[in-house]
Amino acid sequence: MRIPFEITILLILCLHNKSYKCHAVHVGCGTRPRKRAKIVGGTDAQAGSWPWQVSLQMERYGHVCGASLVASRWLVSAAHCFQDSDAIKAYMGMRVMNSVSNAAATRQIRRIVLHSQYDQFTSDYDIALLELSAPVFFNELVQPxxxxxxxxxxxxxxxxxxxxxxxxxxxxxxxxxxxxxxxxxxxxxxxxxxxxxxxxxxxxxxxxxxxxxxxxxxxxxxxxxxxxxxxxxxxxxxxxxxxxxxxxxxxxxxxxxxKFTDWIHQQTKGQVQPLRLSLLVMI
Known part of the structure; x- marks a missing residue:
């Protein structure tokens, strides 16, 4: 397995400083910089609470589905969202639905990759990858x-x-x-x-x-x-x-x-790196 660059740097730092305890981390993914330590029956989320949340919108319909940012130019969503061939835009870093101007980043979708075994009748293999027209830059409102x-x-x-x-x-x-x-x-x-x-x-x-x-x-x-x-x-x-x-x-x-970790890695040509919690453990 190829170790991501960020992990390589962390390994070097840990190996050269025996006083630190090192744990498995992947710099960048899964963090909420703005979060200090409808969903039916839910509550309003605060700005920056879920920085990987994406709104997928069609010009004719507005918001149609959600997605998750997993890399600078890749989103993961459900295959059943893409029965319509209308142009789709991705809005990231957004909290208020009726004000798309408050999105931290907006991108056109360059390519949609549906899983080849997706079955619309049973909903099996209900996954899709979306390649953005250009990469997004991560900030306190946009994170994978x-x-x-x-x-x-x-x-x-x-x-x-x-x-x-x-x-x-x-x-x-x-x-x-x-x-x-x-x-x-x-x-x-x-x-x-x-x-x-x-x-x-x-x-x-x-x-x-x-x-x-x-x-x-x-x-x-x-x-x-x-x-x-x-x-x-x-x-x-x-x-x-x-x-x-x-x-x-x-x-x-x-x-x-x-169940789709390998498929995601293959389709994105390694741009999305799955994270193993046990990648780095030192005492």
Whole structure:
């Protein structure tokens, strides 16, 4: 495995200074510079809280889906968002939906790469990569989220966050302010019982079994992120599907990102580097 440049520098610093304890970090991804230590049932997010959140918009429709920034010129979203061939723009660093002028960066989409095995009937392999027309520069409002290695495990019961501008209730209006909500990872077996075995190994369930909190229309393609060791945020899932919104025993179903780590790396020609938590451990 090729070690990213930032990690190489960190290795050198650690090896030459025995007084420091070194941990696995990837400089740049998964950080929230503006954050000091609708989603249905969520709350308004503060500016800079989720700097990898992207709004994908079509000229005719406005906001259609969410996405996550994973590198300076690459986004990850859901394949089902791209049934329409209309031109799409990506807005980054934005909090207020009705004011696109407040976006920290705007880019045209140069290319959309849908997974070749995507099945629109079962929602299996529901993932897409979007190449931006030009790279974006990272700042306190625009940062990439970390892509987990294929060996990474998001444990059942882990509390994570889903974000987006989707409707605030079934058949409701899109959110004006970016929403955030806490959801828990639900085991594959438990979720499959609730969905009659429709949940494939490429899917991940998260939410509250009692209902009340969930992603909804307009959140599709957006991020489900979990805070891991090293205080970095990792992309665990991509908003994919569910029965209704925030219903009891009908949690949200997400594309399981760890199943696509190699695909993402290959399609971006190494521009997106998955991060292994155990890459650097020294006492």
């Amino acid at each position: 989220v970390c892509i987990p290695a294929s060996s990474h495990a998001f444990t059942s019961g882990t509390s994570c966050f889903v974000t987006g501008w989707g409707v605030l209730s079934e058949e409701g209006e899109l959110a004006t302010l970016l929403q955030e909500a806490t959801v828990n990872i639900i085991s594959h077996n438990t979720c499959n019982k609730m969905y009659d075995d429709a949940v494939t190994p490429r899917m991940l369930c998260a939410g509250n079994i009692q209902g009340g909190v969930d992603a909804c229309q307009g959140d599709s393609g957006g991020p489900l992120v979990c805070l891991e060791r090293g205080r970095r945020w990792f992309l665990a899932g991509i908003v994919s599907w569910g029965e209704g919104c925030a219903r009891q025993n009908r949690p949200g179903v997400y594309t399981r990102v760890i």
